[in-house]
Amino acid sequence: MAIGFITVASPQTPGPSQPLPFSHRTHAGDLKLQCKMCHQDPGAGETMTIAAPSTCMQCHSAIKKDSPAIRKLAAFASEGKQVPWTPVYQLPDFVHFSHKTHLDAGAACSDCHGPVATRDVLSKEGDISMGGCMNCHRQKNVSIDCTFCHDQLN
Ligand code: HEC
Ligand code: HEC
Numbered sequence: 001m002a003i004g005f006i007t008v009a010s011p012q013t014p015g016p017s018q019p020l021p022f023s024h025r026t027h028a029g030d031l032k033l034q035c036k037m038c039h040q041d042p043g044a045g046e047t048m049t050i051a052a053p054s055t056c057m058q059c060h061s062a063i064k065k066d067s068p069a070i071r072k073l074a075a076f077a078s079e080g081k082q083v084p085w086t087p088v089y090q091l092p093d094f095v096h097f098s099h100k101t102h103l104d105a106g107a108a109c110s111d112c113h114g115p116v117a118t119r120d121v122l123s124k125e126g127d128i129s130m131g132g133c134m135n136c137h138r139q140k141n142v143s144i145d146c147t148f149c150h151d152q153l154n
């Protein structure tokens with residue numbers, strides 16, 4: 001269940017270019033694959049992972065195996081390398097953030113990342129600015145003290 005939402009910026013903002021034309025609309029939308037098949041928050045849940053090419057090859061060793069994009073994917077898989085995806089969402093180091101805390105509190109992926117499963121290309125359409133964080137914290141009566149999200153700033 002979603003616990004609220006934050007301002008969603010214009011979905012027209014172009015996303016970064018990616019090494020392969022991966023589409024969330026195809027995989028999470030049409031094929032209805034769960035987010036957690038490809039994104040997990042191990043350990044303290046600070047950082048979400050992106051599945052290794054070997055996970056993709058469960059399907060792509062057969063599906064579209066002759067397309068140029070899938071050949072490229074298969075080459076990363078056989079070298080045991082991750083695809084060098086370009087990050088879409090990134091906070092500066094001086095901000096504390098944990099996926100696990102937020103997911104445990106009932107936040108949905110779409111609260112911060114928008115309607116991912118309908119997008120062919122991801123862009124930073126969810127608002128992870130300080131104001132975006134604060135809006136939801138105010139709504140949920142969660143602290144907005146500076147030191148909640150930052151160490152001593154000076
Ligand atoms: C459950 C099976 C499945 C998994 C797992 C899967 N895919 Fe796919 N993928 C598909 C299907 C089905 C299509 C659509 C094929 C078509 O258009 O006929 C597709 C299409 C694609 C395409 C477009 C290929 C082209 O040339 O049109 C890319 C690129 C792709 N997938 C990358 C990935 C990556 C990267 C992963 C892992 C992060 C992944 N896929 C995981 C089933 C899967
Ligand atoms: C089949 C694997 C797969 C599934 C299922 C999947 N993703 Fe992804 N996701 C990827 C790959 C590969 C990337 C990197 C390429 C890109 O950004 O499009 C990615 C990137 C992302 C990013 C941007 C990460 C960054 O660098 O900032 C977000 C956010 C995201 N996914 C959310 C979701 C959500 C929410 C769902 C479920 C609705 C989901 N994903 C389902 C494979 C997947």
Ligand code: HEC
Nearest residue numbers: 035039046047048089090091097102107108109111112128
């Ligand atoms: C409360 C807001 C929030 C929610 C809810 C949320 N995310 Fe994120 N996500 C972020 C922020 C902020 C970042 C950037 C983190 C950083 O740079 O440290 C991020 C980054 C990511 C990344 C890139 C890797 C990383 O950790 O930097 C992926 C992939 C991702 N999110 C997927 C998901 C998925 C899948 C869900 C739902 C299961 C989800 N997120 C729920 C805010 C959120």
Ligand code: HEC
Nearest residue numbers: 004006096097098101105107111128133136140142148149
């Ligand atoms: C969708 C609503 C929502 C958004 C957006 C949101 N938060 Fe939170 N945040 C919460 C809730 C609810 C809690 C309380 C969780 C608890 O007490 O278990 C929380 C707790 C926290 C905590 C304390 C727990 C911990 O992980 O140490 C920090 C730090 C935090 N948020 C940082 C952020 C930052 C940084 C952003 C923006 C990138 C953000 N939050 C965006 C709802 C949100």
Ligand code: HEC
Nearest residue numbers: 092095128129130133134137143144145146148149150153
């Ligand atoms: C709910 C979490 C949260 C709280 C509370 C918070 N911040 Fe931030 N702050 C952020 C995030 C996220 C960023 C990074 C924004 C970005 O990169 O767009 C940030 C960035 C900053 C920056 C850098 C600004 C810049 O333009 O680069 C300063 C300075 C700052 N915060 C000061 C404060 C002060 C002072 C307070 C208390 C009044 C505070 N913050 C409270 C989340 C928070």
